[in-house]
Amino acid sequence: MDVTVIYQIAGLGIIIAILNIFLSQAGRGEQAQMLSLAGVIIVLVWLVQMIANFFNDVESVFQLWQ
Amino acid sequence: MGEIAGVVAAAVAISVFLVFLRREMASIGAQVALAFVIVALLTLLEPLRRLIDAFWELSRGAGVRPLYISVVLKAIGIAYITSIGAALCKDAGEDAVGAVVELAGKVSILILALPVVAAILDVLVRLLPG
Numbered sequence: 001m002d003v004t005v006i007y008q009i010a011g012l013g014i015i016i017a018i019l020n021i022f023l024s025q026a027g028r029g030e031q032a033q034m035l036s037l038a039g040v041i042i043v044l045v046w047l048v049q050m051i052a053n054f055f056n057d058v059e060s061v062f063q064l065w066q
Numbered sequence: 067m068g069e070i071a072g073v074v075a076a077a078v079a080i081s082v083f084l085v086f087l088r089r090e091m092a093s094i095g096a097q098v099a100l101a102f103v104i105v106a107l108l109t110l111l112e113p114l115r116r117l118i119d120a121f122w123e124l125s126r127g128a129g130v131r132p133l134y135i136s137v138v139l140k141a142i143g144i145a146y147i148t149s150i151g152a153a154l155c156k157d158a159g160e161d162a163v164g165a166v167v168e169l170a171g172k173v174s175i176l177i178l179a180l181p182v183v184a185a186i187l188d189v190l191v192r193l194l195p196g
Binding site for chain 2: 002003005006007009010012013014016017020021036039040043044046047050051053054055057058059061062063
């Protein structure tokens with residue numbers, strides 16, 4: 001786990017935002033919405049694993065549930 | 067503490083990205099903030115583990131009962147998780163969800179501290195007969 005994950009997520013967000021602007025300028029509002037929803041879900045799947053990892057570590061450090 | 071420099075540099079860079087992302091795509095902006103918080107705390111967790119081990123050593127030397135130290139450490143852990151979760155919810159604009167997360171933390175810390183409170187009341191009742 002290192003800092004590059006954050007930059008990857010931020011880059012994905014910037015790419016999706018730019019594509020979103022293009023699609024909505026081209027008059028394809030529904031596809032732009034679907035694209036942003038897909039981006040949010042992809043990043044969320046990524047984040048859920050990180051959150052699980054993090055909470056496990058916090059539990060082991062503070063010896064919760066013992 | 068070489069990790070401090072990386073965390074601070076990432077914080078500054080992410081803040082610049084977030085200025086754009088929060089305006090164009092607020093949902094991914096919130097997720098980037100969440101990812102940064104998780105990564106920064108994961109890097110800080112290792113020094114924290116060393117600190118807590120030192121704390122255990124000190125308490126063992128001072129002869130404090132391990133039950134009390136473990137209650138304190140668990141309360142710190144719960145406060146840590148819930149305050150971060152509540153701050154992230156409030157950051158994403160959901161104040162009500164954040165308030166519920168804080169309430170959950172308070173309730174679980176109170177449940178955790180219940181044996182200690184009961185022990186204090188027990189001592190008090192024995193000290194003050196009648």
